[in-house]
Amino acid sequence: MGVTLRLPTILADVAGGRRMLDVDPAPASVRAMFDALAVSHPALERRVRDERGDLRRFVNVYVGDDDVRHLDGQATALTEGAEVWILPSVAGG
Amino acid sequence: MTHVVAVGTRKGLWLLRSQDRRTWTADGPHFAMQEVASVAFDTRGDTPRIIVGVMSWHWGPTIAWSDDLGETWHETENRAIAFPEDTGTSLGRVWQIQPDTADRPGVIWAGCEPTSLWRSGDSGETFELVRGLWDHPHREQWAPGFGGAAVHTIVPDPGSSKVTVAMSTGGVYVSDDGATGWTPRNRGISAKFFPDPYPEFGQCVHKVAVDASSPSVMYAQNHHGVYRTDDGGLQWNSIAEGLPSDFGFFVLASPRTPGTAWVMPLVADGERFPVGGRMRVHRTRDGGGTWAELGPGLPDEAWTVVLRDAACVDAAEPTGVYLGTRDGCVYASADEGDTYSLLVDHLPDILSVRALEV
Numbered sequence: 001m002g003v004t005l006r007l008p009t010i011l012a013d014v015a016g017g018r019r020m021l022d023v024d025p026a027p028a029s030v031r032a033m034f035d036a037l038a039v040s041h042p043a044l045e046r047r048v049r050d051e052r053g054d055l056r057r058f059v060n061v062y063v064g065d066d067d068v069r070h071l072d073g074q075a076t077a078l079t080e081g082a083e084v085w086i087l088p089s090v091a092g093g
Numbered sequence: 094m095t096h097v098v099a100v101g102t103r104k105g106l107w108l109l110r111s112q113d114r115r116t117w118t119a120d121g122p123h124f125a126m127q128e129v130a131s132v133a134f135d136t137r138g139d140t141p142r143i144i145v146g147v148m149s150w151h152w153g154p155t156i157a158w159s160d161d162l163g164e165t166w167h168e169t170e171n172r173a174i175a176f177p178e179d180t181g182t183s184l185g186r187v188w189q190i191q192p193d194t195a196d197r198p199g200v201i202w203a204g205c206e207p208t209s210l211w212r213s214g215d216s217g218e219t220f221e222l223v224r225g226l227w228d229h230p231h232r233e234q235w236a237p238g239f240g241g242a243a244v245h246t247i248v249p250d251p252g253s254s255k256v257t258v259a260m261s262t263g264g265v266y267v268s269d270d271g272a273t274g275w276t277p278r279n280r281g282i283s284a285k286f287f288p289d290p291y292p293e294f295g296q297c298v299h300k301v302a303v304d305a306s307s308p309s310v311m312y313a314q315n316h317h318g319v320y321r322t323d324d325g326g327l328q329w330n331s332i333a334e335g336l337p338s339d340f341g342f343f344v345l346a347s348p349r350t351p352g353t354a355w356v357m358p359l360v361a362d363g364e365r366f367p368v369g370g371r372m373r374v375h376r377t378r379d380g381g382g383t384w385a386e387l388g389p390g391l392p393d394e395a396w397t398v399v400l401r402d403a404a405c406v407d408a409a410e411p412t413g414v415y416l417g418t419r420d421g422c423v424y425a426s427a428d429e430g431d432t433y434s435l436l437v438d439h440l441p442d443i444l445s446v447r448a449l450e451v
Contacts, residue, residue, distance in 0.1 A: 011152075042171045047152035050183035051175040058151045088151040 002026050003033065003082040007044075011086065014043040026082065030061060031074035033084065048086055058091040094450050096407065097162060098425070098436070099143060100417055101129030101445035106145060108163045109436055114413060114427040117436045123163055131402065133190040134449040135216065137198045141451055144201065144217040146187025154184050156203070158217055162451070174203060174211055174220045180227065182207055189402070190217065191247040204244030208235050208260050212272065225273045226258070226266065231294050235263035238297055238316070245401060246301045250308045257301065257311070257326065264296035265313070265326050278326030283318050300401045302344045304380065306351035312381065314344035314356055314401075321381045332381025337368045343404040347412055347429070352380040355406075355414060355430055357399055366396050374414070376430050390433030391424060400444060407448035417443030 002024025012019050021041075027033040031053070038045040048059050053074075055061060061068045062085040068076045078084070098109040098117075105122025106129040124147045131146035140160050148154035156173040157166045176182050189204035201217040204210055209227055211220035226232075226244075235242060238261040246259035254271035257278070264279040277294035284296045297316035304310035309325040312332070317340050320329040333339035338358040347353035355376050359365050367373060372395035375384045395418075403417035414426040416433075421440035424433045 043168065046155070046172050047149075050153060051172055052178075052181070052183050054183070056151065056153050091150045 001080045003078050003084055006083060006085045008086065008088055011044060011047060014047065015041060026078050026080045029074065029078060030068055030076045033078060058089045060087045060089050062087065097449040097451060098415055099132040099447045100423055100440065100443055101132045101145065102441035102443050103128050104441040105129060107440060119437050120163065128444065130444045131187050131190045132445045132447050133192055134447055135192040137192060137195055141449060142216060144190050146190055148186050154186050156187060156217055169218050173218060174205060177222060185241065188243040188245045189247055193249045194251040202247040204247050204258065206241045206243035208242045208244055208263060210244050210258055223272045225268065226275050229275050234295060235260060238262055248301060248303055259298040259301045261299060262295055262297040264294045264298050265301065267326055280327065281329035282313065282315055282320055285317055299342050300344050302346035302354060304346050304351055305349055312344045312346055312354045314341050317362060319356060335384040336375055342401040343399055345404055345406050345414065348406060348408055349412060353378055359398060365398055370394055370396055374430050387430050402445045403443045405447050407450060409450055413448060415446050415448055417446040419443065
């Protein structure tokens, strides 16, 4: 079953043209999911996290309806069937 | 011959093309909504490569390149520039991309924020941190200027393994052994924001350019102060006399005529406007001994500036001079700066300009 990762259109180019990726089996945490993506989809992962593994300032990651910054950050646990959203925040002029 | 001018802005890259340096077409934006703070043409291969330092406020900074003059662009799948884990930091912005000399094909240098120098051996596709500069004991005292802390000027020596860099702040540093050991070379350059106005290092050198006569002859536009060295930076001497102000961002040197350089004086640190609101370039023909104001074609009532990398010269004859302003205009001269014409306007804030002839 795994988890479903949903992407904004602008990141589809670095995900094989897709706006949804299935990550199966479910990683234990958001960090584990991105660590796996760093291997399978490095051009996607580096847009979301810097080389220290930190989420970029103007990128928001939601698990379900909750921003992980308001949960346990990248330590937020993932369960089978979870939906993870990557969304650009409001930035720029 | 086709002339190509790459114009990097806060919101993308434009490529200007001309057959005669009089009529131009503009193609862009490439990398829409991404900052293009640095751009370089590498002409040492069979086809010219455009290399750009781009940064998305959302998706971070990286390097991209094109081998077909902007028809297609490529990025390294993994991070082209990544700080090693032990540094505890991450890449902020690529401020400078500098191909090495003709006898070192494939070698590209990058100056980045936070203050760091990087070397690529594969034509800019991957880079390695230059540890000698990163681990320098002075590094903790290199404070950020208003725009950030970065290596913004890289000058490889065509005849040796010497490399000169400049940073804001920090000043000029030279390596004589291929970028392993680094020594400050700021004697004579002022730093009026310190109690000691002539420290060993810490200066806010805005840009350095090499004279056509010798790699050891260089010009520096400082954060107040315009200087020339004749000995590779061992001693800098003021050449600001005759200029209406010694503050500015860029300095350009002719690639073919010794003693010829250009600056654009701004009023002062605290008043960063063209003197009198008149955008003017000043040119020396005698290594800074005397300066002449050049203005035909440049605007009056102009309250914009040209940033340190938003100006360049080309390799054509006579030398072309290109100026990109913070209000999105590109002015160009095809007669060594005597007269100017407006190539394009209403672009975003211009950060980088480089020229190529193919």
